[in-house]
Amino acid sequence: MLCFQVLLLLVVVASAAAQRRPYAYRAPESSEESYESSEAKYNFNWAVSDDSSSNEFGHQEARDGDDTQGSYYVQLPDGRLQTVKYFVDGDSGYVAEVSYEGEARYPDSYESFESREYRAPRPVYG
Template structure:
């Protein structure tokens, strides 16, 4: 019995001694990895919900340091807000905002506080 225990102890000690030791090493230079992997991509998506008349979307393209894109959203007042942007080196994110349409507000005689909440009627079938 002692021989089996001793043999097991030797096997466990041998396995523990063969495990690689992990030590801290300084990371490689980030400049090398950045220069070797220039970012290049392009994407675009859009949503148009007819039931709520809501529209929004986004598109962007990047090639290295040159990034430009735009996004748009239908505002609650009925206008369409469009933001066109680009990244200008050290100046950072530069945006140009524009609006299409005319803002529409509810009748001023009807206040929001006077409206009563009514849940939607269930639809069966």
């Protein structure tokens, strides 16, 4: 009886497998018209301002087809604000203009508490 059930199961599986259609790959249908109608268009803007560390940075960009332009800024460790304004030109690629606001400031002594110099932590035993 068990042999008959196994044979019946094999016949059902073979029958189902025989009815499956073979997978046929076709290249996606596309035309220049569909490409042109789906050009990129977006606009975003974000910013971060952390008062405790005086860290400020942000980015904004807009794109409409081939026209892309934007800017980003970051507060540098020396106190200056660096701003980069850019646009993307199809022939020239990425074109950027970098500017700085403020004056660079450095601590009088690198031994001060606010020094940004890295020091390895002292080992603690116990």
